[in-house]
Amino acid sequence: MKKLLIANRGEIAVRIARTAREMxxxxxxxxxxxxxxxxxxxxxxxxVVIGPAPAPASYLNQDAVIAAAVDNGCDxxxxxxxxxxxxxxxxxKVAAAGLTWVGPDADAIEMMGNKSLARESARKxxxxxLRGSDGPLDPDADALEAARGIGYPLVVKASAGGGGRxxxxxxxxxxxxxxxxxxxxxxxxxxGDPTVYLERFVKHARHVEVQVLGDGTNFIHLGDRDCSxxxxxxxxxxxxxxxxxxxxxxRTIRESSVELAxxxxxxxxxxxxxxYDPAGHEAAFIEMNTRIQVEHxxxxxxxxxxxxxxxxxxxxxxxxxxxxxxxxxxxxxxxCRINAEDPHNNFFPSPGLIxxxxxxxxxxxRIDAGxxxxxxxxxYYDSMLAKLIVHKDTREAAIExxxxxxxxxxxxxxxxxxxxxxxxxxxxxxxxVKHHSKFIETVDNLMxxx
Amino acid sequence: MANIVSPLPGVFYRKPGPGKxxxxxxxxxxxxxxxxxxxxxxKQFTEIxxxxxxxxxSFKVNEGEMVNPGDTIIVIREG
Numbered sequence: 219m220k221k222l223l224i225a226n227r228g229e230i231a232v233r234i235a236r237t238a239r240e241m242x243x244x245x246x247x248x249x250x251x252x253x254x255x256x257x258x259x260x261x262x263x264x265x266v267v268i269g270p271a272p273a274p275a276s277y278l279n280q281d282a283v284i285a286a287a288v289d290n291g292c293d294x295x296x297x298x299x300x301x302x303x304x305x306x307x308x309x310x311k312v313a314a315a316g317l318t319w320v321g322p323d324a325d326a327i328e329m330m331g332n333k334s335l336a337r338e339s340a341r342k343x344x345x346x347x348l349r350g351s352d353g354p355l356d357p358d359a360d361a362l363e364a365a366r367g368i369g370y371p372l373v374v375k376a377s378a379g380g381g382g383r384x385x386x387x388x389x390x391x392x393x394x395x396x397x398x399x400x401x402x403x404x405x406x407x408x409x410g411d412p413t414v415y416l417e418r419f420v421k422h423a424r425h426v427e428v429q430v431l432g433d434g435t436n437f438i439h440l441g442d443r444d445c446s447x448x449x450x451x452x453x454x455x456x457x458x459x460x461x462x463x464x465x466x467x468x469r470t471i472r473e474s475s476v477e478l479a480x481x482x483x484x485x486x487x488x489x490x491x492x493x494y495d496p497a498g499h500e501a502a503f504i505e506m507n508t509r510i511q512v513e514h515x516x517x518x519x520x521x522x523x524x525x526x527x528x529x530x531x532x533x534x535x536x537x538x539x540x541x542x543x544x545x546x547x548x549x550x551x552x553x554c555r556i557n558a559e560d561p562h563n564n565f566f567p568s569p570g571l572i573x574x575x576x577x578x579x580x581x582x583x584r585i586d587a588g589x590x591x592x593x594x595x596x597x598y599y600d601s602m603l604a605k606l607i608v609h610k611d612t613r614e615a616a617i618e619x620x621x622x623x624x625x626x627x628x629x630x631x632x633x634x635x636x637x638x639x640x641x642x643x644x645x646x647x648x649x650x651v652k653h654h655s656k657f658i659e660t661v662d663n664l665m666x667x668x
Numbered sequence: 669m670a671n672i673v674s675p676l677p678g679v680f681y682r683k684p685g686p687g688k689x690x691x692x693x694x695x696x697x698x699x700x701x702x703x704x705x706x707x708x709x710x711k712q713f714t715e716i717x718x719x720x721x722x723x724x725x726s727f728k729v730n731e732g733e734m735v736n737p738g739d740t741i742i743v744i745r746e747g
């Protein structure tokens with residue numbers, strides 16, 4: 219791999235460019251018009267404008283991205299996360315253009331993108347799954363009977379859904395058939411696929427996940443993370459390792475995630491997501507993400523493994539540089555996502571010019587930023603500005619360190635979520651690991667509370 | 669005539685999603701509270717509702733175009 223095209227923007231583009239440079243790989247970033255003067259554009263060796271601001275006309279324009287790679291002599295494409303990162307069609311087009319795709323092959327992306335197929339592969343690999351309809355619900359099957367075996371409340375999920383979309387709740391038998399019909403219609407119109415399945419509903423679930431790496435021959439895990447602090451299914455604070463997880467559960471999810479990667483001959487970095495029911499000490503498969511994730515730095519901090527470097531190695535040489543026995547875990551890491559949103563005004567987006575910016579520094583503090591002083595936060599893209607990551611010996615010290623680092627962060631010109639991050643890190647529920655994925659929505663007046 | 673103005677900056681869409689019919693067309697009868705478009709900003713979507721009843725006279729912003737707070741999006745002939 220000599221020249222890598224980065225098909226993304228913001229902090230992940232900066233992050234990929236940094237590691238590529240360390241590895242002696244030249245980088246070319248594709249940007250939309252307003253991103254031509256972004257931090258990412260200045261970090262990459264070169265950039266090329268591929269279209270106007272709206273993502274469908276630039277970052278999602280598959281042919282324009284591939285043309286930019288081919289015309290500029292690139293030999294590989296890294297999609298980052300979001301945008302085209304889990305688009306099997308794009309992965310195929312990249313390969314067809316003679317370029318190396320930094321990610322798992324298109325078939326693996328496609329299989330994991332289909333929730334009921336993914337669930338089926340997980341079951342085969344011995345990954346714990348929630349009681350459910352075991353694959354797509356047959357339209358002619360007796361749904362009432364299937365639901366009785368699962369128990370209420372349950373959820374109807376669209377096979378093609380994900381990220382909190384395409385889910386409907388069923389509280390009792392009386393609602394079941396009608397809800398399934400609605401969910402089918404909705405799934406057909408939103409995702410173009412009417413397939414749905416049934417799954418048990420867990421009330422206070424935590425979100426835990428396992429980072430895996432595969433090169434088609436070797437398959438390893440790099441431990442687990444907890445991403446339970448979410449707002450509207452969007453992660454807000456993540457930590458590694460997942461706290462307060464029984465040893466048996468931790469071992470099960472780690473080992474079975476590796477088996478799932480082996481089952482699909484996985485090549486690249488991936489994340490196997492689980493719902494964890496603290497009441498029953500039970501973990502169950504949700505989905506597998508076939509890309510690098512936003513929260514990858516906390517895993518890097520506790521393992522010392524550079525995940526982007528491994529991705530690039532796997533794509534270019536066909537093998538990763540680490541074995542399972544090389545992976546040592548140390549300490550605890552917390553990541554806070556800093557978004558340009560106003561937590562005092564229902565998280566209303568806050569685009570605009572960043573007039574002043576100061577990051578904290580010090581032992582165990584890492585900032586993965588997509589902006590700097592003078593950056594304009596565009597209204598066209600998601601609101602994440604940066605991630606503040608703190609790595610300390612213990613969870614308590616990491617929480618304390620993250621709070622202190624947030625207090626030393628100064629961003630002016632746009633509103634940010636820093637005030638709410640401080641409040642959340644300071645909650646007793648977080649310290650005691652009593653929070654869950656709906657916790658933020660259940661706290662009244664989070665910003666007003668003392 | 670009444671103007672429906674954007675309360676926020678963002679991208680204006682006449683349709684709830686790609687391939688879907690528009691919320692409203694020129695010449696349509698509009699009721700108070702009826703959704704006439706959506707504005708997207710940083711992946712958040714805000715519905716724009718009419719605060720008057722009448723007939724949709726014209727759109728002042730095209731599909732997918734940027735708007736700023738206070739920009740007129742739609743003109744309604746009241747009554």
